[in-house]
Amino acid sequence: MNHHGVAALHRQADRVLPRIFRDYVNGGSHSERTVRANRLAFDRWAVVPKCLVDVSDCDLSASFLGSFHWLPFMLAPLGFGGLMCPDGELRAARVAASAGLPMAVSTFAIQSLETLSRVPGVTLAAQIYIFRDRGITRDMLRRAEECGIRTIILTVDTPITPLRLRDARNGFRNLTRPSLRHLLSMATHPRWTAGMLRNGMPKIGNLAPYGMGNTLMEQARNAASQIDPTLTWKDLEWLRSVWPGHLAVKGIMDAGDALACQKAGAQTVIISNHGGRQMDPAPSSLSVLPDIAEALKGETEIILDGGVRWGGDAVTALALGAQAVGIGRPWAWALAAGGEKGVNSLVSGLGDEIRDVLRLGGMVDLASLWSQGRAMLRPVS
Ligand SMILES: Cc1cc2nc3c(=O)[nH]c(=O)nc-3n(C[C@H](O)[C@H](O)[C@H](O)COP(=O)(O)O)c2cc1C
Structure with a gap:
């Protein structure tokens, strides 16, 4: 599958997915201003071209989340990623393994950590929430460790789930079985429907050990109500004390919060507004990066x-102080558009684009990018 840019994968996914899942992936909370702000923030920066440097080779390898990778990005955790196409997460994990980038597995993954960790050569990070029942959280840590996973990503920006208008309109998370409207939408999206139903009705395989319901929607509702809104920094200290491996905290948008993560012993801070699905209006994630990078002084990875x-x-983002970036919706679109081939085209396409920009900027690796940092950018007026 040739790469024609992420927008082409998005358009194709919109055609393939029934409305309830298309809206679930594309949507944000409240006004969806934050979803738009995240994109617009990148338009404010340009990279200055530099010439007459030997750029015949360009190496994108980088270490982050506790291991070495061939590309400076990860597949961000996406709940229900496996609904985009049959065995969705498994296909994404195979691409991540062969391309040499890490995949973060959502608590709400259709395929379990156990299944995904059997993909040869894959590097996974397990995304967790601290549940009201700490026994479940501890068990997820145990499972991650038994699967050979060395990195945990604790998501902290979801103490509540705000109104997401598109999901509310579709009854997403309130339905226990599909309505007539959804059945019609599935019938008019036969490629997705035929593919998914061949494997039977999907469930959240990653939560299967905890008996949270008989259907996917029941599991989703019960697990969401397990997310503990009483969490404080003390709970992060608790997690630090029970997880000896690499710890990343996801959903940080404030320099003071980033410093508190550093103090609690997290090795990585993931700057994220959950793709505009939590606080709305939140600042774009890119706009808070320089302040957070200055506060952390290079001592904690971003x-x-x-x-x-x-x-x-x-x-x-790398020039403004990040060690790597996360890709969310694009890998869901890529799965819906073309399964494993779609994700392969996304990952290799993004890698090629990064190489193009580096070489035209006179750089041959990420070390040269980081040594120039902000100096290689100009604000767009
Ligand atoms: C459909 C969808 C599901 C998501 N599920 C999770 C999740 O289960 N856990 C989590 O930490 N973040 C989740 N996120 C947030 C992503 O990890 C990531 O922060 C966000 O998608 C990045 O923005 P982007 O989609 O613009 O790339 C989800 C995002 C989307 C779009």
Whole structure:
């Protein structure tokens, strides 16, 4: 599958997915201003071309989340990613393994950590929430460790789930079985429906050990109500004390909060507004990156997600202080559009674009990018 940019994968996914899932992926909370802000923030920066440098080779390898990777981005955790096409997460994990980038597995993954960790050569990070029942959280840590996973991503920006208008209109999370409207929408999207139903009705395989319901929607509702809104920094200290491996905290948008993560012993801060699905209006994730990078003084790793769609976006975030970026919706679109081939085209396309931007900027690796940093950018007036 040739790469024609993320927008082409998005258009194709919109055609393939029944409305309830298309809206679930594309949507944000409240006004969806934050979803738009994440994209617009990248338009404010340009990369200055530099010439007469030997750029015949360009190496994108980088270490982040506790291991070495061939590309400076990760597949961000997406709940229900496996609904985009049959065995969706498994296909994404195979691409991540062969391309040499890490995949973060959502608590709400259709395929379990156990299934995904059997993909040869894959590097996974397990995304967790601290549940009201700490026994479940501890068990997820145990499972991650038994699967050979060395990195946990604790998501902290979801103490509540705000109104997401598109989901509310579709009854997403309130339905226990599909309505007539949804059945019609499935009938008019036969490629998706035939593919998914061949494997039977999907469930959240990653939560299967905890008996949270008989259907996917029941599981989703019960698990969402397990997310503990009483969490404080003490609970992060608790997690730090029970998880000896690499710890990343996801959903940080404030320099003071980033410093508190550093103090609690997290090795990575993931700057994210959950792709505009939580606080609305929140600042774009890119706009808070410089302040957070200054506060952390290079002592704690930074990953940024939200609106990264082009190689140039990734380069901009790296120049402003991130070690890597996370890609969210694009890998869901890629799965819906073309399964494993779609994700392969996304990942190789983004890698090629990053290489193009680096070389035209006179750089041959990420070390040269970081040594120039902000100096290689100009604000767009
Ligand atoms: C459909 C969807 C499901 C998501 N599920 C999760 C999740 O289960 N856990 C989590 O930490 N973040 C979740 N996120 C947030 C993403 O990890 C990431 O922060 C966001 O998608 C990045 O923005 P982007 O989609 O513009 O790339 C989800 C995002 C989307 C779009």
